[in-house]
Amino acid sequence: MKHYHYIFAGSGLSALMTVYEMIISGTFENKSILLIDSDSKKTNDRTWCFWDENQAFDSIVSKKWKSALFADTEFQRELNLHPYQYKMIRGSDFYKLIFDVISKQLNIHFVNQKVLDFQELGNHCVVKTEAQSFTCNTVINSIFYAESANNQTTYPFLHQHFIGWFIKSKEAVFNSNCATFMDFSVEQKGNTRFMYVLPTSETEALIEYTLFSKNLLAKEEYETEIQKYIQKLGITDYEIIEKEQGNIPMTAYPFWERNTKNIVNIGSAGGWTKASTGYTFKNTIKKSKALVKFLNTGNDFRKFHKKDKFWFYDLLFLDVLNKRNDLGHKVFSALFQKGNPALIFKFLDEETTLSEDLQVIWKCPKGLFIRALFARTFTL
Numbered sequence: 001m002k003h004y005h006y007i008f009a010g011s012g013l014s015a016l017m018t019v020y021e022m023i024i025s026g027t028f029e030n031k032s033i034l035l036i037d038s039d040s041k042k043t044n045d046r047t048w049c050f051w052d053e054n055q056a057f058d059s060i061v062s063k064k065w066k067s068a069l070f071a072d073t074e075f076q077r078e079l080n081l082h083p084y085q086y087k088m089i090r091g092s093d094f095y096k097l098i099f100d101v102i103s104k105q106l107n108i109h110f111v112n113q114k115v116l117d118f119q120e121l122g123n124h125c126v127v128k129t130e131a132q133s134f135t136c137n138t139v140i141n142s143i144f145y146a147e148s149a150n151n152q153t154t155y156p157f158l159h160q161h162f163i164g165w166f167i168k169s170k171e172a173v174f175n176s177n178c179a180t181f182m183d184f185s186v187e188q189k190g191n192t193r194f195m196y197v198l199p200t201s202e203t204e205a206l207i208e209y210t211l212f213s214k215n216l217l218a219k220e221e222y223e224t225e226i227q228k229y230i231q232k233l234g235i236t237d238y239e240i241i242e243k244e245q246g247n248i249p250m251t252a253y254p255f256w257e258r259n260t261k262n263i264v265n266i267g268s269a270g271g272w273t274k275a276s277t278g279y280t281f282k283n284t285i286k287k288s289k290a291l292v293k294f295l296n297t298g299n300d301f302r303k304f305h306k307k308d309k310f311w312f313y314d315l316l317f318l319d320v321l322n323k324r325n326d327l328g329h330k331v332f333s334a335l336f337q338k339g340n341p342a343l344i345f346k347f348l349d350e351e352t353t354l355s356e357d358l359q360v361i362w363k364c365p366k367g368l369f370i371r372a373l374f375a376r377t378f379t380l
């Protein structure tokens with residue numbers, strides 16, 4: 001059995017960012033690293049967007065917006081995002097960038113195989129794929145196993161689920177300087193449902209019908225809503241260039257408690273997805289840096305996490321969404337109708353002080369959150 005220092009089970013966003021950080025740290029050149037993924041990571045399987053005030057991955061950012069629209073049935077507001085910009089990265093560009101760097105490293109290998117199992121056996125770990133088995137000192141896992149979060153009732157488990165069509169219309173209908181962040185003017189049908197529009201030119205945009213809810217829909221329902229929205233935008237002649245779909249976990253379930261001494265869970269599987277929004281890209285930039293720093297200490301992964309106030313805010317927010325899924329639009333509208341966009345994004349980035357937190361939280365419907373807080377007082 002071939003032995004490695006580190007094996008990555010799953011080689012998507014979080015694994016590739018972590019490997020990238022390991023490479024640029026220059027401290028792992030004498031460590032052998034194996035990346036395993038059941039997918040070859042060559043297709044554009046997703047589009048990532050995130051707000052950013054730095055130059056993170058700028059060489060592969062395909063579109064940037066300085067403003068974003070928020071809408072509900074009763075109002076619309078164009079948010080000036082300064083000092084942030086909302087940025088788009090195509091999955092395929094990200095994979096290519098990182099695999100090009102990896103291909104120059106003699107100590108890092110990739111195999112396109114499906115992982116069946118991995119476990120810790122004393123001081124080493126065994127990873128079994130469909131084709132072979134490997135041993136290693138450390139497993140860095142990003143394969144998402146939903147069972148543990150599903151089979152508990154302490155933390156609500158919602159999904160951010162969506163289908164998106166990247167369309168090209170004949171008419172020039174889009175304002176390519178402004179992304180539609182959330183448009184809640186669509187029928188809510190007892191859930192939190194909105195449209196998300198990312199125009200890349202006056203004739204091209206990614207249009208996604210998105211829900212934050214417990215249950216997924218049949219494919220036709222998302223697509224019918226996209227068609228209705230396209231009609232509402234006045235588009236009569238268009239072609240679909242690409243489609244994407246996703247189901248992102250929204251839960252404050254502490255995934256990191258499944259870490260062992262030598263196995264660490266990362267990405268969505270490690271709780272790196274922001275529970276209240278489903279955003280993962282930005283968090284992964286930060287967490288992968290923190291993990292690489294931690295790896296350099298050679299420590300026990302059961303210590304790689306701490307709960308903080310933001311975890312608790314997300315938990316309360318999910319309690320509210322779980323109980324009153326029909327009122328999700330009211331919470332977001334309350335935040336974005338008059339709130340300071342830069343402060344809200346800073347809050348979502350978990351970089352605000354307590355007094356800034358209160359400025360954001362104060363805008364939320366108080367009754368809902370006080371009831372959620374009261375209920376939590378007796379369950380944690």
Ligand SMILES: Cc1cc2nc3c(=O)[nH]c(=O)nc-3n(C[C@H](O)[C@H](O)[C@H](O)COP(=O)(O)OP(=O)(O)OC[C@H]3O[C@@H](n4cnc5c(N)ncnc54)[C@H](O)[C@@H]3O)c2cc1C
Nearest residue numbers: 010012013014037038046048049115246267268279280281
């Ligand atoms: C379509 C889509 C759009 C998204 N858009 C955004 C966005 O705009 N902004 C944002 O912040 N987040 C977004 N997300 C959420 C999040 O950023 C992504 O899901 C991100 O890829 C999560 O990173 P990860 O490393 O946890 O998982 P992944 O990137 O999914 O990596 C896990 C890897 O494990 C592999 N794998 C799974 N099972 C096995 C197995 N048994 N054996 C071997 N390999 C296996 C998969 O092929 C995959 O490559 C989006 C998600 C999706 C699906």
